[in-house]
Amino acid sequence: MKIFSAEQIYEADKATIKKNSISSDQLMEGVAVQLFNWLHLRIQGAPVKIHLFCGIGNNGGDGIALARHLQEHGYNIAVYVVNYSKKRSDDFLVNLDRLKDRKIWPEFLDESSVLPEIGRDDIIVDAIFGIGLNRAPDAWVVNLFEHIQKAQAFVLSVDIPSGLYTDKVQRDEKSVVKANHTLSFQVPKLVFFLPETGIFTEQWEVLEIGLDPEFLVNTETDYELIGKNEMLPVYIPREKFSHKGTHGHGLIIGGSYGKMGAVHLASKACLHAGSGLVTAFVPKCGYTPLQTNFPEAMVLTDTDENHITKIDFTIDPTVIGIGVGLGKEASTVKALDEFLSANKKPLVIDADALNILSENKELLKKIPAQTVLTPHPKELERLIGKWKDDFDKLKKAKAFSKEYDCVLVIKGSHTITIYDDKGYVNTTGNPGMGTGGTGDVLTGMITGLIAQGYNPLNAAVFGVYLHGRAGDIAVEKTGYQALTASHVVDAIGLAFMDLFAQPKNRPDQGESGASPE
């Protein structure tokens, strides 16, 4: 699913109005009917009090139009106009008149108003600011937001939590409404997926509002949301006459004394992701544990007992995943330098190999085109430097990816893979995966996918998707706390099979950390 910018959404709006020969008021009316249907389906005429806080632009217009439909169906409503500007939008005014025609008189709130009482069991509709927010809300509006929060009632935000910008971080947390649920019009917004801005809505859901499909299909976006629908066309099926020789050979290089598990996890994940063969290249101390516990892997060893000191092998792997459990010994740094100077194979780089690159930036020039780098936030900071906020991070990440022609996988709750100026935002995974070793599993999976013939970008995006999906499947049996990296490895096969499972009968919805399909 594409993630459009606010400018593109306004353009889509215009294109829809032009193509369908409808007025903007008719478009808003369609939106209001959708909003009403959503609420009506869930509260089914219950006498719960619904407080609608409406701004004076089109977001407010949506709220005002929704109020009319709720009133027509006998709901117990209270409507407030948050009068933060004299410049009201035409469609807001049209809908305000319609409301007055029905003898509903909204309460106009301003700086001097006594704020309404809201019960804990009431519902709040937040239609104060939409995507038109372009400056910080006034202090009295922030005060209203706090009043809304204190009520602890269920907050439904229309289009976007009010106070949240679409393209920058709102510094003051109090200046944004914290929504329980957001109904985002037609497309999700990038801010739902970034750590600093995603916290303002617990759940989000796309509400179809009938924007022109041709515009949506033909418009390129900077970000794409990755779910099952995006990954199915990427999947490479197994051919009947294929064999281990055609499924590729992944080589995992890493490990040091006390950190051999990382190599075990990555190599196992590489095989579970479908690589025909896997070889682990480790210090000598890794030989026995790996051979004993993981019979499917072949093992090559360094001359040193505890660390990688010289990466020397005669096999011909398809792809190399390097860095897990590696350590940063001086001899390891030298070995990595020599390896990168000679290597011609596609690479996946993680963990200490990334840290070595960060400390020896000249080595970055030696990585092959489209190398996949998989940093967690701290490793990313070492690579690209400190960022001011999440948007600055994405900008710096894109510049870095361009400079070194690499696929940059920014790991997190919603991992974002960057390549060629575009970001692929993952929807799978869960907080249970914040446990040692899950990153090693991802490295192995991406390596295993490249081994089978996926190009590095597809391998990264698909690997991240499958990794999160495996975590989601595994956590159903373990719970968040007990989930371990090994559980994730064990569920990789189920994650593949889930690609072809019949969809469950539920609406196209998502929530922080859950898949939208």
Ligand SMILES: NC(=O)C1=CN([C@@H]2O[C@H](COP(=O)(O)OP(=O)(O)OC[C@H]3O[C@@H](n4cnc5c(N)ncnc54)[C@H](OP(=O)(O)O)[C@@H]3O)[C@@H](O)[C@H]2O)[C@@H](O)CC1
């Ligand atoms: N295609 C779609 O998705 C459709 C979208 N629709 C809906 O339209 C919504 C966007 O509506 P919108 O453009 O009228 O802007 P909105 O957010 O209501 O703000 C109102 C105005 O407030 C102003 N302003 C800004 N910041 C301010 C501040 N801090 N303090 C005070 N004032 C401030 C600013 O005007 P300014 O003063 O800068 O001239 C701004 O224009 C969208 O979210 C969705 O709900 C549907 O109806 C139809 C289909």
Ligand SMILES: Nc1ncnc2c1ncn2[C@@H]1O[C@H](COP(=O)(O)OP(=O)(O)O)[C@@H](O)[C@H]1O
């Ligand atoms: N809250 C979360 N939601 C979804 N995925 C998560 C969450 N926390 C961590 N993960 C995933 O778990 C992995 C952790 O990787 P990393 O920090 O490198 O772990 P390690 O170094 O221990 O292997 C990443 O792929 C990350 O996206």
Ligand SMILES: [K+]
């Ligand atoms: K809103």
